[in-house]
Amino acid sequence: MSAGPVIVLGAGGHAKVVIELLRASGHEVFGVLDADPTPRTVVDAPVIGDDSRLESLKAEGVTHAFIAIGDNGLRLRLGRKAQRAGLELVNAVSPFARVSPSARLGVGIAIMAGAVINAESDIRDLAIINTGAVIDHDGLICEAAHVAPGCALAGDVTVGQRAFLGVGSSVIPGRHIGEDAVVGAGACVVHDIPASALAMGVPARVTGRV
Numbered sequence: 001m002s003a004g005p006v007i008v009l010g011a012g013g014h015a016k017v018v019i020e021l022l023r024a025s026g027h028e029v030f031g032v033l034d035a036d037p038t039p040r041t042v043v044d045a046p047v048i049g050d051d052s053r054l055e056s057l058k059a060e061g062v063t064h065a066f067i068a069i070g071d072n073g074l075r076l077r078l079g080r081k082a083q084r085a086g087l088e089l090v091n092a093v094s095p096f097a098r099v100s101p102s103a104r105l106g107v108g109i110a111i112m113a114g115a116v117i118n119a120e121s122d123i124r125d126l127a128i129i130n131t132g133a134v135i136d137h138d139g140l141i142c143e144a145a146h147v148a149p150g151c152a153l154a155g156d157v158t159v160g161q162r163a164f165l166g167v168g169s170s171v172i173p174g175r176h177i178g179e180d181a182v183v184g185a186g187a188c189v190v191h192d193i194p195a196s197a198l199a200m201g202v203p204a205r206v207t208g209r210v
């Protein structure tokens with residue numbers, strides 16, 4: 001069954017991309033909720049209020065939500081809040097992404113144009129697989145993790161909840177990135193990265209804590 005009208009949370013740059021993905025997949029975008037409820041449009045979608053509107057939207061016929069906010073912790077919290085308000089999370093998957101038929105997807109996931117998700121990978125709720133990123137076979141991308149544009153993850157890579165892989169970073173096969181870790185842009189991960197660590201460079205080295 002196709003999703004009904006979708007409310008999008010967040011009115012920034014990420015929301016612009018997501019709204020266009022939702023429309024390209026045939027979804028109706030009902031409107032946008034933002035912390036700044038000033039009436040305006042986001043790629044022609046109206047900002048209709050802030051999150052206080054969530055509770056009433058189901059009665060207005062809205063059935064689904066998408067959390068279009070890049071902050072991983074906030075996206076996870078808002079996703080669960082939207083579900084508690086009775087809204088289902090929809091996925092925003094570009095028609096120009098390649099998702100293996102054996103890959104498993106949760107809900108509330110953004111998969112941008114040019115992204116590739118290979119065999120038997122597991123992408124959990126509220127993750128972002130950004131423009132042109134590659135998740136090779138048997139990858140595990142946990143809840144609300146963000147794999148930025150141009151990342152390349154070889155086979156059997158695990159990315160923990162709310163972790164962030166910066167633009168163009170790469171990970172060799174079998175490595176684990178811990179929960180809430182941050183990998184800097186262009187880094188090359190050849191060793192496991194501990195939870196909440198900040199790692200950067202080629203090869204990536206832990207330089208601090210997030």
Ligand code: JB3
Binds near residue numbers: 009015050069
């Ligand atoms: O790297 C790429 C390709 N995209 C980034 C994306 C994944 O994350 C992008 O470059 C940014 O780094 C970021 O995009 P985002 O989240 O759109 O950033 P920003 O432009 O700051 O927009 C965040 C929006 O969320 C703002 O309009 C805030 O007012 C809004 N916001 C903040 N807290 C909230 C809340 N909106 C709602 N509904 N609820 C909140 O609690």
